[in-house]
Each structure stands twice: as structure tokens, then as C-alpha cells.
Amino acid sequence: MLTLSTGAALWFLVATAPVAFVSAFNDLKRMKLPNALVLVLVAIYVISGPFVLSFDQYLWGFAHGVIMYGVGMFLFMFAGVGAGDGKFAAAMSMFIPLADAMPVLMIFCAFLLGAFTAHRILRAVPAIRRATPDWVSWGHNKFPMGLALAGTLITYFAIATVSA
Numbered sequence: 001m002l003t004l005s006t007g008a009a010l011w012f013l014v015a016t017a018p019v020a021f022v023s024a025f026n027d028l029k030r031m032k033l034p035n036a037l038v039l040v041l042v043a044i045y046v047i048s049g050p051f052v053l054s055f056d057q058y059l060w061g062f063a064h065g066v067i068m069y070g071v072g073m074f075l076f077m078f079a080g081v082g083a084g085d086g087k088f089a090a091a092m093s094m095f096i097p098l099a100d101a102m103p104v105l106m107i108f109c110a111f112l113l114g115a116f117t118a119h120r121i122l123r124a125v126p127a128i129r130r131a132t133p134d135w136v137s138w139g140h141n142k143f144p145m146g147l148a149l150a151g152t153l154i155t156y157f158a159i160a161t162v163s164a
Contacts, residue, residue: 002160003099008052009160012095015044016157020150023088027146028119031136033084041091049094061094068093085145092153104156111151116143 002009023037042065049058072086096104122128123138137144 002103002156002163003097004095004157004160005052006161006163009157011048011052012044013154013157013161015048016041016095017154019044020153024144024147024150027084027144027150028137029132029135031082031140031142031144033082033088033146035084035087038084038087038091041088042094045091045094057097060098064096064098065090065094080142082142082145085149088146088149092149095153096156100156100160103159104152107155107159108148108152111148111155112145115148115151119143119147 004012019037019040023033026037027033045061045065049061053061069087069090072081072089073083075081076083076086119137129138132138
């Protein structure tokens, strides 16, 4: 059972899903997660958080974001993770209560495996490549992690809306 309230999860789902979809598409097409999209996620949290979360949970979200930003930049410097991926994960983490960290990590693992497999299969299909010839991710050695991150965020909120 997730600890995020149903109301908060529904509001966050509606507000963040478009950003998540644009982020996934942008990462597939350009292998970039622009700072503007990360800042939109942060703005959604900053503006809507006080209305849908308890005050202490809202404040803890900032701590989660700072900690995850540090983790993301460490992974960028030493593990080959993209800086945009780290920043997007930091913005995502603001929405996730600590008690929900393990279920979110399990969702992320599932999305990472599924998205990686689907990406590698689809980039080998000539019809797909012809339909999207300008997508950088098809020829890149790295994986567009924004696809898995966006799926994780949307799925977490969707599950939390019905897990009350």
C-alpha cells in the first residue's frame, strides 16, 4: 500500500503526465532531458504541494530532491548516467514520500527493463527507423533513461490513485 493520498496522487498525475510524456519523447528523439522540463516538474511541486500534501510531507519533498540531486550528479560523474536523467529523477523524488521509495524503485526496475528491451527491439525494425529517422536514440550507445523515468512517475501516481 502506498502512502501518498489518493487526492494528491490524482492531482500530481494530471499535472505531471504531460511533462513526463514530453520528457520521454524528447529523450527518445534528442537524447536530452532539458532543464526547462525539470523546472516545470519542480514548479508543479512547489505550487501545488502545499495544497495537496501535509506541510511536513511537503517540506520533506525538498530534502528528497536535494539528496537525489546529489545522487544523480554522483552517477553522472562516475557511472555514465546523463545529467538530465539525474536532474529529472531529483525533481521526481520530490513527489515521492520516503515510505514509497521501495515500491517506486520496483516500478522503476520494471520500466527500465521493459523500456530498454522495447527500445532495442524497435530500433532494429526498419519501418520504425524510417518513420523516425531523426531520432538520435536509435543510433546512440546509451539508453534514453527519460523513457523509464517518465513511465515510473506516471505509473506510481496511477497506482497511488487506486491504492487507498
